[in-house]
Amino acid sequence: MIYDTLAQYYDALVKDEEASRMWVDWIESKCSPCDVLELACGSGEITEMLVQDGFDVSALDLSDEMIEQAKQKDVDNKIQFYCQDMKDLSNFSKFSAIFCLCDSFNYLLEKEEVSKFFKEVSDHLKDQGYFFFDTHSLDRLEEFEDEFNETGSFEDCDYQWSIMSEDDLIYQDFAFYFQEGHIVQEHHIQRVYDPVWLEKELSKHFNILSVKTDFDLEGIQEGEKYFYICQKK
Ligand SMILES: C[S@@+](CC[C@H](N)C(=O)[O-])C[C@H]1O[C@@H](n2cnc3c(N)ncnc32)[C@H](O)[C@@H]1O
Incomplete structure (x- = not known):
């Protein structure tokens, strides 16, 4: 399993508090504290910041070891953690917002999976709920x-x-x-997906409110990641 061993070294390799704050600021640019589901929460850095800012967070990840890392940060037991695949959310009801952050989306390897995933996320959002995610850029x-x-x-x-x-x-x-x-x-x-195809698939279930490159460049430009804020139709 991926992340079985990497989990215990993940923070040492990639933890960056300033960057985590940028992810949270990006979410808060559109979304006030509310009930949210974080998909592929990993070691829980962003998860924990969201809780500190007043969000009511449920969080899932496929890797038991990553969930264990995240649980250690949740000293007040405020987060509901689930070890499961983000492609099947049938055990959940509906949330005001759902997030899938920091390259996690790119672990979906087939176009068919991505199409079903967007529908699954939309089905688990309340009316006009928000979906935030990023992808690796074509660059x-x-x-x-x-x-x-x-x-x-x-x-x-x-x-x-x-x-x-x-x-x-x-x-x-x-x-x-x-x-x-x-x-x-x-x-x-x-897998890295063409943003034109992504936007076509997203628009079956969502209005796309914002597409940025690397947090602050408007639209699809040269850069490392594309950032999408979508709202359930
Ligand atoms: C690059 S890490 C990002 C973790 C976290 N979102 C962050 O911001 O640090 C990718 C995470 O995606 C998780 N993941 C990959 N495929 C998944 C799936 N199908 N369902 C749930 N989690 C998955 C991995 O276990 C890993 O924790």
Whole structure:
């Protein structure tokens, strides 16, 4: 399973409080504190900030280990956590807003899954509820045609992290070299979707209120991520 081992090192690798604040500010630009569902919450950095700001948060992730990391931050037990696939929300009722943040959407690998996912999200929003999500940009595919490599150390292991793209897929490979000698590897695949196709699919269920690149550039431009704010039709 992806994130089985990565989960315990995830914050050390990517945690950035300033960036988490930008995600929360982006959400709060449209949405006041209310009942929300966060899909693919990961280690719960944004989740916890939303709770501090007064949101009533339910949060799910496919990875038990990521949920465990997130639970450790929820010292007041304010968040309802669920370990499950974001493609099936049938156990939930309806929320005022649903979020899927920080590259999580790109783990949906088939167009058919994406189409069903948008409907599933829409079905679990209250009237005029908001859906916030981001995707890798098309430029990321070009960027990772040249392989990215990072190496480093944690207390108990050294790691290697590589990212490369081929066609519309981004491959991330992690290797953890533990001091006692064993090696654990994780292979992640993400698909990058054309924003024209995404907008066509979204518009079956949502009005698209805002599309930005990298938080503050209007529309689809050169950059790393596209940010969508949608409202249930
Ligand atoms: C890049 S991390 C982002 C985590 C978090 N949203 C954040 O802002 O840090 C991607 C997360 O997506 C989760 N994930 C991937 N596919 C999923 C799925 N089908 N359902 C639920 N979670 C999924 C992974 O377990 C991982 O925690």
